[in-house]
Amino acid sequence: MNTTNLAENLQLPFQSESSVEPLKTIISLDNVNIRYGSFHAVKDASMEIYEHQVTAFIGPSGCGKSTVLRSINRMNDMIRGATLQGKVLFNGQDLYEKSVDPVLIRRRIGMVFQKPNPFPKSIYENIAWGARVNGYRGDYDELVETSLQRAALWDEVKDKLKQNALRLSGGQQQRLCIARTIAVQPEVILMDEPASALDPIATSRIEELILQLKQSYTIIIVTHNMGQASRVSDYTAFFMVDQNRTGYLQEYEATEQLFLNPVHKKTEEYISGKFG
Template sequence: MRSRNQNENHQNNNPPTKPKHADLSETVLQAKKLSVYYGETLALQEVSMDILKNSVTALIGPSGCGKSTLIRCFNRLNDLIDGCRVEGKVIYRGKDLYGSKIDPVAVRRRIGMVFQKPNPFPKSIYENIAYGARINGFKGDMDELVERSLQRAALWNEVKDKLKTSGLSLSGGQQQRLCIARAIALKPEVVLMDEPASSLDPISTESVEELIHQLKHDYTIVIVTHNMQQATRISDFTAFFNAKAGKNGKRFGYLVEYDKTEAIFESPQEESTKQYVSGRFG
């Protein structure tokens, strides 16, 4: 058996790419030796992993291990942070999203994002859906798009008679489902979710989790969560990240283990994964 230090070195030098027990499902996104720096400070080191189509992939690990940093790389939101530098590649449908000819705005249309706290626009429920579609050049039937998006977000029946009221008037759980409807209105293929239920009550959390189960039939979902029970409930695959101090004393994140969710929680291969999922640290 390896010592813990040897084990961590092994993980860092040979990061898993595909879930070991996955079938041959189509790969939608690939991170290839992806590292992220804020200024000169390393935040995430050489992550390589494949995200599989029509699946829910959960990213778990202690605070500061780079989970949110990673998903922001997947749709180039880190471009908006001063001093952020990304090395390596993110491949989507055969194209490197960090290539010189790639338009980040176009990337975000194909790879949507739902944030930790619900953030509806200060507009009507209808305009929360229509506004993004309109500025992105949608020319079809807007009423149909709004209704379809709200239906897919399991919100239509609750708001169909008050579409002109402010999105901010909704409950927290409804607001988060409105934000999900807004994201899928642009017809992305991938939806990134950064702890989408962390600020919600248990009933609203259950509604969002049920929605995620429904959405994976049409979308590929990557979700950051600190709630390990949530990861077991909603995800097909789980990637465990950890953090350690670099030579400058500052901590950076790295991928430890990536597999089917039941394998990560029931028979993890790495000692640090076992300790984390059993609640011994984190």
């Protein structure tokens, strides 16, 4: 593989070794196996996610990227027949212990979905509602403004806060959903292909926002866009699927390492577009 041309095409951000600081593990997956009924969706996934880094999950359709992502805040619990074996640790706490409340998990590990899904309420209420449900006792006007500012949306909507959120453009709706997630003050934000339904300009805004948000949050993003993974992520996990349609983690490295010097041939073939 011509790594020079690949780096140019993917606009890969390089960092010198001297700029690297010790990283804190915030999430650990230890031999995670996920099943939907009798179907073995993901097998033996183990990895560490680092605080204030962007981690991208890439791989062909059906390889278990979104399944693994949803396991991190127990969204798979909502799917009938879904089971998990192994451990998912968040700051050392096993999220699948019986004593753990998944609702509390989702306050600390928020999620942004592929298709923007604002509530059919005002822009203001989209931000305030979740915080209110979670017992927020501070200044709601300040919370709404701060959340929208962090989502790079305030200047566009500050005079339209009573307007129905469904009147916003697709890109604005997605940033509103990010602001809504921020408002409940999570530590981690999961993003399941957050820009796949958006045009290139809106996609660029989301990517810029991700790079800004990692200063305050840990972000994990599922994406089919190799350029996007290279532009926004610090670490990349490449998932594959075996002959039984079971997903598995093929390779997990710093993004620069994985894109320019992958260990496995399948990784090289995928990121160079030979299949996908």
